[in-house]
Amino acid sequence: MKIRVYYEDTDLSGFVYHSNYLNFCERARSEIFFQKGLSPIQSDSHFVVSKIEANFIKPAKFQDILEIKTEVLNIKNVSIQLLQTIWKEDKKIFEMKIILAHLKSEKTSKIDEVIKNIFLDI
Amino acid sequence: MKIRVYYEDTDLSGFVYHSNYLNFCERARSEIFFQKGLSPIQSDSHFVVSKIEANFIKPAKFQDILEIKTEVLNIKNVSIQLLQTIWKEDKKIFEMKIILAHLKSEKTSKIDEVIKNIFLDI
């Protein structure tokens, strides 16, 4: 998934504000569902971010086109661990391990097979 | 209501990103309710932004402390018009006329007297 860096993504340093890399990764996670005609929100179940480990390797700036790559590290009963990386041309500028918890009516809940398969099929 | 300008509010120009002045004004509108121990969201009724006329007079920058002032221009049955201004020390840097429509279950709905009085009492 490709993302353009706009004014709103930058701060006074001239580079992308740090937490916006997390937003870019969230867009990529949503697109995994959208590309299959589905939504990450299924009736009353959805994922929430539980844990993040992120390395900010190089800055990105206005006008850059970034590529976000997502791979599955681990799928458990009620959570999923992904590795998401952001690339500027052929350089990795950001990487994040993220654990998403699956909730149903705001309680931890087993991930359906359909959803598991979507992630296994990235 | 006073607001500090943080990194996240700025863009690469070094100044506050234009649409964030609208966010600052929304914070001030919410605080009108919070200061009275109330919420701008009452069961299934709330306000939505219907129309905006804004003048960006002077830029604000990181570390600035801004003051937001809100006054009522007009209260109608189902909408309210406010004038919100943002000040940096004694200089007006932004002004906006905003019309808010009152919705109940996503349909235009009469503003309760309680809510009207909150605005009349700013």
Added chain:
Amino acid sequence: MKIRVYYEDTDLSGFVYHSNYLNFCERARSEIFFQKGLSPIQSDSHFVVSKIEANFIKPAKFQDILEIKTEVLNIKNVSIQLLQTIWKEDKKIFEMKIILAHLKSEKTSKIDEVIKNIFLDI
């Protein structure tokens, strides 16, 4: 220009937070330059938002694909007025008249012919 609505664009109402429509329009203005291999920032000159009149017609929600259209209303020596509209399928959901002032070293400055032609060629 097409834009997808992501989680970050929404608020607790379930719809897009009002000021994000302004951000979407800014993305479209930047893309006018990017599509020609240029940047809206030329050495020390750039545009700043001076005045906005916006109508919020219909809400947009998560997963929507929106189209932003930009047309020039008026080009003056040191400013430009645009009409930007946002469409969801064939319905107009937002429209904004915006005046951009052209600055050089933070002072009002004549718009170059090259820049004028970019806008005239939208």
Added chain:
Amino acid sequence: MKIRVYYEDTDLSGFVYHSNYLNFCERARSEIFFQKGLSPIQSDSHFVVSKIEANFIKPAKFQDILEIKTEVLNIKNVSIQLLQTIWKEDKKIFEMKIILAHLKSEKTSKIDEVIKNIFLDI
């Protein structure tokens, strides 16, 4: 440092959008400097986020007042490690270990004693 949760901070889940907790923590880091009449940006030197480990423990929602606490874990020559936690009343809802790199003219640079003392004096 106390922070109010506004509309803009929430998403359609009704809770605070995950990356905004990082923004709240950045505000608290900037305030450490502001409270002493200083800025986190000193001529051409400033800090950038290098690494983050974050746990999202409980959600926060519109109207909540959150408290951000910052403590120093480690100060090295060119970087500093902080522990930042966010509290809702007496419950910890978010915690983050963050490493900030100190840059001068965009290159890693020794942290001045003055800056070190600001952090040691939190």
